[in-house]
Amino acid sequence: MDTTHIDTVIIGAGQAGLSTGYHLKQKGIPFVILDSNARLGDNWRRQWDSLKLYTPAHVDGLPGLPFPAKRWTFPGKDAVGDYLELYADTFDLPVRLGTRVQTLESYGDGFAIDTDRGRFTCRNVVVATGTFGRTPAIPDVATGLDPKILQLHSSEYRRPGQIGDGPVLVVGASHSGTDIAYELAESHPTILAGRDCGQIPPRLESRGFHTLLPIMLFAWRHVLTRRTPIGRKVMGELREHGGPMLRVKRQDLLDRGVERITSRIEEVRDGKPVVDGTPRDVGTVVWATGFRQVFDWIRLPIMGDDGWPRELRGVSPDVPGLFFCGLCFQYSFSSMVLPGVGRDAAYVVERISARSRTAVLSDSGSAR
DSSP: OEEESSEEEEEOOOOHHHHHHHHHHHHTOEEEOOOOOOSTTHHTTHHHHHHHHOOGGGGBBTTBBSSSTTTTOOHHHHHHHHHHHHOOOHHTTEEOOOOEEEEEEEEEEEEEEEEETTEEEEEEEOOOOOGGGGEEEOOOGGGOOTSSSSETTTTTTTOGOOOOOHHHHHHHOOOHHHHHHHTTTTTTTTESSSSOOOBOSSSSSHHHHHHHHHHHHHIIISSBBBTHHHHHHHHHHHHHHHOBBSSSHHHHHHHTTOOOOOSOOOOOOOTEEEEEEEEEOOOEEEEOOOOEEOOOBBBOBBBBBBBBBOBBBBBOSSTTTTOOOOOSSBBBBBGGSSSHHHHHHHHHHHHHHHHHHHHHHHHHHHOO
């Protein structure tokens, strides 16, 4: 097996991994970014066709490169994928595509990363896998549904044309679930089941949103953080239940005839999902139920009792040299959107740089 040694390895070439790479390059720290996709940005391109960002283009740029779109437009998922590709090309970031990471473990005073393209050893590693590090969280009750019912996780949903005849049940009422339910209700009788996660009141395209956006961004960056009681409360809600409705509002669902049920789907009877106590005939179930964190490929003591890695602002307290970037609420509410990931990446790189300076001083002292 070929072995490559380098100071820092970033796992994942999404917005978090590329932002981390940008800051490392500014510091002159050698690194490589590993990603299993054949093309940069493909994780975005595989989202449902009508998906658009919930923040306007002028705040969606990563460090050093504005998003190439009109100021108050909301880029679609393909445009985001193309932007990530442009970002890596612009700054000549060393990305190795088609490289699937299999294991990460300690090795000497650093780490060994085994991939299907060989082994990498390093002093620092940044896990920036985002959705790559997760697997669809589909409730156990799904196994009891009639095999004739089409079941899709939200990560598999692309467009209404995938859906056959009959009513649709969308389970999970965060922003993705509400967006999908609203789209499907135009062509199918649609039920949306799941707790109400709240909504951001202004229309994203409205003048009111233009006025409120700077205030909202300030709150997302500086108020709703892990340092504040309200931030820690919101962090728990986001990680367990998902974020509020953003583009689609409660009234939109009502106007389009979506049947809204706030109880959970916990029972199947005669192969049918029981919705609010009654078995319902549906042709399709879309599970917009989020993801489970899956880090079993990391053979290090990192996981907390809550099912998330133990870290503070992306820095592992248990494994020196191990970092994360791109986690939900890594530091604040803004960590989950493009306007916030650059700050998280900069903080992680400052910690990596500090480790490098410490190592140089230590080596100098040993030499004397």
